[in-house]
Amino acid sequence: MENYAIEMLNITKTFSGKAANDNISIQLRKGEIHALLGENGAGKSTLMSILFGLYQADSGIIKKDGEVIEIKGPKDANKYRIGMVHQHFKLVEVFTVLENIILGCETTKFGFIQKKEAKEKIKALSEEYGLNVDLDKLIENTTVGMQQRVEILKMLYRDNDILIFDEPTAVLTPQEIEDLLKIMKNLANSGKSILFITHKINEILAVADRCTVLRKGKYIGTVNISETTKSELTEMMVGRKVEFVVQKKESVPGDVILDVNNLVVAGAKKNKNSVNNVSFKVRQGEIVCIAGIDGNGQSELVYSITGLEKIKSGSVLLKGEDITNANVYRRNKLGIGHIPEDRHKYGLVLDFTLENNLVLKKFEEERFQKFKFIKRDEIREYANKLIEEFDIRSPQGPTNLARTMSGGNQQKAIIAREIDLNPELLIAVQPTRGLDVGAIEFIHKQIVAQRDLGKAVLLVSLELDEVMNLSDRILVMYEGEIVGELNPKETSVKELGLYMSGAKRNVKEGN
Amino acid sequence: MPGWLWFLLQFVIIASIFAYFIIAGKKAKKENKTTWFMKTWKKDSVKAITSSVMSIILGLVIGCLILVIMAIIPSKTSSLSLKTALDGIQLVFSGVFNTGRGASGLTFGFNGVNFGDMLFRATPLILTGLSVAVAFKTGLFNIGAPGQYLASTAVTLILALAIPTSVVPPLFVWLIAFLGGILAGAIWGAVPGLFKSFLNVNEVITCIMMNWIGANVVTILFDKESGPFKFLLDPSGTKNLAYVFKTTHNNVATSKFGLDLIFKGSQVNGGIIIAIIIAILIFIILDKTTFGYKLKACGSNKNAAKYAGINDKVATIISMAIAGGLAGAGAALYYLSGNTEFAWETYQSLPAVGFNGIPVALLACNNPLGVIFSATFISLLDVNGMQLKYMTPYNEYITSIISAFIVYFSAFSLLFRQVLDGSIKINLKSKFSKKSSATVEIVDKKDEKVANQEVSE
Ligand SMILES: Nc1ncnc2c1ncn2[C@@H]1O[C@H](COP(=O)(O)OP(=O)(O)OP(=O)(O)O)[C@@H](O)[C@H]1O
């Protein structure tokens, strides 16, 4: 009999009576990359959290190297050399990279931390696997990509040999993803066993050896990657065929909705603007996409249009009205919908219920209140409608706390809320981050439907497929400036990449 | 009824309630069905209450241990024995019911004076507790309740005493003084809110400053020699302390609402009813209105509130003003009772009832209705402490120690909730056998806590 690195056998876990994992088994071979695929809310994070000791399974056993083990907490997991990179990172913002890596297993001498030894060990590790980090930087000043590498180093520093990656690529840029996949390959080659959760099937095809598919908490099957195809995997996962290319008609642009003129937003550093003299227009019935590598001013541009960040100079007009200095409330009222980049920071009040989150921008409307008293029943009814329409899955429906919903379903809740605002201008930043392919297909259709209704859509995405597929016009941002306008039908991913890296520009401003 | 019997009865009742809950829960779990009990149990409020009750019981138990230890330690001067310790324990648990001492020991029964006094002392505590709780809900720490309380005290007394009742009917004077006090508190609270909103100064710092500004302003107002309101000082007061007249001096006092008939001989008055009504109002505002929704949204995720178009600056200011107004209402009701006198000098500490709002809110998990009970409970401990002082050689400060412990424990209430949920299994063996470094423990605990909190909710 084969000795697996880790076996999780017949695992069942229920949350308030609903099974998140229903009799799931998964076997991880030594040195393999084993992908875990499933729709949003299928139970992937839950299963991995059980392996990492964050949750206790109701029933089922875990074996390591053929022996039954009990994992009661992260400390036990560490003992069995199991490490995990969480869907939402767990780093101490005000600590340096080094401090974060050694936190919890510092070597001390007379009570003093021996940073030097640690530093050497980390340096060796990062060279071995190509994990570039700046050890003395504070986490709050690092990019998401680096934070991820810190999380990986944390596992390696503890000599873990079972590595769990929960949607590591959702927050990365295409380049960073490529690097990460390479690193994972290296790790597997050096004998580590890897569990890899992702919604991007291409990534699975690129690195994984085998893939286990879950659906609605149940085990569907395990396949060898060498013997399968993209469409087979998606069908196993969602139970039907999925279209990867968005079907859409030719766009018929109408009146100008959003008009941005010479917009400048100050940067964190005094002498450099994060958005520098940007002008563009978005019309009714078109999807304009801002493409670019993360950190080139897209976020700041969006925040300044939505009123979350101050504008230094320039103007923003919405349907002809100057909103340069309007507050967020006014902008929302005028018809801006905003799917924010950071769902936990802006998108949700995590300790509110799903229904309260769904009316976050609407609770003051006539139908949800009378004399300032909230009409609970109306809200419930409305929430149920959205839950149905957008297939938002949570064990307790409208009364589920946003915090305990799966990442993808949190995202769906935000999208539902913003699209149902029926905004004149929909600003969607990374709208499909963390969604499964079925949900992505659905959301893309919704966005196109908004366009066809004559709304203006401003899309910000790092995902090149999404950019090429969805947009009618592409604006490329580089170092705070718009360096090119492209027609997705006449350009290629490669050319787009050249613009994004600043190697090429065409400025034909003032459309 | 003899004391020990009374005591036993209380215990049996409490123990059987607990036993019922535990047995019912275990049984339901085994049979894998959800009972009425399980459904109720799942509710957050029930868990919150149970964890608070657990902190209280633990605090009381520790208090009893202290009584016993004090009795056991041999000492020439003390007159403590195990017998007195037993008396003490009974009083700690049920001092309000004490009716004196009979031949066979302490006697217990309904004691109107104690009960009434408990309600009387609870009145300002409910309001300062609400004050802290409302601010907490908006994500603010109102440590300025003492200053707001003082500001209101001064304004209330000045208005209640200086407006001649020969011209204005006493009821109106009462109302003016009450509203004036609330306004003073609200202003005192709004200042830290303004600083926070517009200058981003942490409210804790400004609140503490406002506390001492309040203390000094009051000193100036009622200074014996030069204070503009020295004419309100009672000349018959003791020499070095300046006592302001009771409001009854001007025929102004809160109506008794018939409570004096139920609790004969106590200080109780209609203030407690007003306080409870205010608590219910605050509950309704926070839970049922769009205004409360806004405040809570700001409190639990400021960025998301901003994103949704809620003006978090305004919410901060209003929430602090309301918090201040509530603390102010507490002071107004306390002094308008007519049977309390106010004496003040700055070197005294700030009014404790302001600070005590913090444990009251904590114990109630910031629930406005819960505050009614937690405030009443804290004042019950006070009354028990007084009984301890009168009936035994112990002093009343034991109960202060107990309240302190209860507050400490209520800070652990999250932990209790996890134990209740069964998501943490107390595993003594592994706890003691592992000699891992302390940091690992802490870091992992934190992780676990986050995770378990998620599970439990
Ligand atoms: N702490 C919790 N309390 C209650 N329910 C939970 C908790 N954690 C997860 N769930 C529920 O369990 C189910 C599975 O969630 P899980 O996070 O494992 O999904 P997932 O497969 O990781 O999805 P995604 O791709 O969206 O991240 C969901 O319905 C979720 O709402």
Ligand SMILES: [Mg+2]
């Ligand atoms: Mg997940």
